[in-house]
Amino acid sequence: MPEAPILITGGSGQVAQALYALAGRRQVTARLVGRPELDFDRPGTIAACLAASRPWLVVNAAAYTGVDAAEQDAAAADRANHLGPAELARLCAQAGIKLVHISTDYVFDGRKGAPYVEDDATAPTGVYGATKLAGEQAVLALGGECMVLRTSWVYSATGRNFVRTMLNAAQRTNKLRVVADQVGCPTAAADLAQVILGIAARLRDDDWLEEHRGVFHAAGCGSTTWHGLAEAVFEEAARLGRPPPVVEPIATADWPTPAARPPDSRLDCSRLERVFGQSLPPWRGSVAREIAAIVAGEA
Numbered sequence: 277m278p279e280a281p282i283l284i285t286g287g288s289g290q291v292a293q294a295l296y297a298l299a300g301r302r303q304v305t306a307r308l309v310g311r312p313e314l315d316f317d318r319p320g321t322i323a324a325c326l327a328a329s330r331p332w333l334v335v336n337a338a339a340y341t342g343v344d345a346a347e348q349d350a351a352a353a354d355r356a357n358h359l360g361p362a363e364l365a366r367l368c369a370q371a372g373i374k375l376v377h378i379s380t381d382y383v384f385d386g387r388k389g390a391p392y393v394e395d396d397a398t399a400p401t402g403v404y405g406a407t408k409l410a411g412e413q414a415v416l417a418l419g420g421e422c423m424v425l426r427t428s429w430v431y432s433a434t435g436r437n438f439v440r441t442m443l444n445a446a447q448r449t450n451k452l453r454v455v456a457d458q459v460g461c462p463t464a465a466a467d468l469a470q471v472i473l474g475i476a477a478r479l480r481d482d483d484w485l486e487e488h489r490g491v492f493h494a495a496g497c498g499s500t501t502w503h504g505l506a507e508a509v510f511e512e513a514a515r516l517g518r519p520p521p522v523v524e525p526i527a528t529a530d531w532p533t534p535a536a537r538p539p540d541s542r543l544d545c546s547r548l549e550r551v552f553g554q555s556l557p558p559w560r561g562s563v564a565r566e567i568a569a570i571v572a573g574e575a
Contacts, residue, residue, distance in 0.1 A: 281305040282476060283329045285314055285364070286337030290435040291378060291427075294465035295335060295472055304473060307331070310338070316360025317352075326367055333374045333476055336361055339408070343382070346403040347534040357407035362414035369420025374479055376472060381428035381460060381495070383409040386538020391499075393544045394426075394491040402535035412491065421484045425472070428495045428543055429505070432465035433569035438502065442509045443570060446521045456503035456525030459540045461495035464562035468494060474554045487551050493543035496559030501525075508560060512567040 282299065286292030287310015299306035307329050312318075314325040316338060326334075340346060340356035361377055368375045382405035383398045400406040412424045431437035445452055471494050479488065500508070503525045510520035528537065549555045556562075 279305045280330055280332040281307045283326070283331035283334045284308045284337060285310070285334065286339070287311060288435070289337050289339070289341075290430055290432040290437060290465040291468055292335075292337040293434065294432055294469040295337065298466065298469045298473060302473065304476070314338070316356050316363075319360070319363050322360070322363050323367055326371065326373070331373055333376065333479065334364065334368055335472055335476075336364055336375065336377045339378065340404070343402060343404045343537070344534040346407065350403045350407070353403055353407045354410070357404070358410040358414060361411040362418070365415040365418045365420060365422055368422065369418045372421075374484070375415065375420060375422035376475065377411070377415045377422060377424045379412050379424050379426045379491075380405065380408045381426060381541035381543055382538060383412065383426065384538055384541055386458075386540045389540060391542040391544035392493070394493060394547055401538060404535060405538075416490065421489070423475075423488060424491045425468075425494045426491060426543060427463050427468055427493075428541055429460045429462045430465055430468065431462065431566065433566045433573060438505065439509050439563070439566060440570065442506050443513060443518075443567075446510065446513070446518070449521065450519075451522045451524065452506065453524045453526045453531070454503040454506045455528055455531050456501045457527050457539060458537055459499055459501055459542060461497075461499050461541075461543055462505050462559040462563065463494075463496040463556065464559070464566055466566070467496060467556045467562055471548070471554045471556060475552050478552055492548045492551070493545045494548050494554075494556060495543045495545055496556050496562060497545075498558050498560065499542045500559065505563070508563050509567060512564045513571065516568065516571045518571070
């Protein structure tokens with residue numbers, strides 16, 4: 277009988293792609309699904325996909341991630357980030373399937389002034405964060421064998437993300453303006469994928485424990501600003517022969533956006549290490565690795 281797979285939702289998303297690729301390299305049986313096979317806008321596809329895949333674990337990396345776009349389309353964001361995950365969690369609980377649900381640092385308002393722990397009060401500043409928080413609460417309220425992984429500032433060598441946006445912008449201009457008063461923890465999708473597979477190994481080998489349930493923070497070690505991340509990107513690109521632009525630090529007020537961002541969304545990830553023995557590496561080294569992959573791919 278074929279081994280039951282890990283079902284990864286999110287299709288072409290950064291985390292889903294990185295997790296599926298790493299599972300393949302490690303010979304972990306996994307199945308990657310996205311639209312139209314599994315579409316949170318069509319709830320009937322969720323049950324059909326679970327029935328066809330028969331997974332032992334689902335990693336839900338599907339989401340509406342357009343932070344600003346969500347302000348104009350709250351209903352779509354709610355379907356993708358709240359109602360869809362709630363239905364997925366209900367079906368997983370009903371079938372005895374374990375669930376890891378990916379969430380975000382944007383559930384916080386960023387005014388604590390120190391890294392957030394899992395039990396800190398949430399207060400999202402926009403529709404994206406609010407719908408992700410509603411999704412977390414709905415998933416955990418259903419009582420199955422489930423956990424929520426909050427991550428932050430995700431980037432990879434593929435897909436749409438801040439790192440690739442900076443590199444592309446530098447090919448069009450030699451001067452950029454980047455926000456320098458928002459602080460967070462850059463997270464490489466590949467590093468998060470490694471942690472998720474580590475968690476999966478524990479969940480497969482050990483009995484489900486009550487401490488496995490709930491919220492865990494999983495982000496790159498250390499923190500910086502968007503400006504600091506941009507400078508790190510261009511420093512690494514310069515090592516590989518790309519001339520760096522001038523990166524001017526600006527305030528959030530100088531770059532208005534439809535959605536307000538948390539000024540300081542750093543995450544304390546010590547619970548993840550304490551319970552699962554998992555941690556992500558320092559963000560700076562991961563940036564160097566991903567920039568090298570981007571440049572090599574373009575060459």
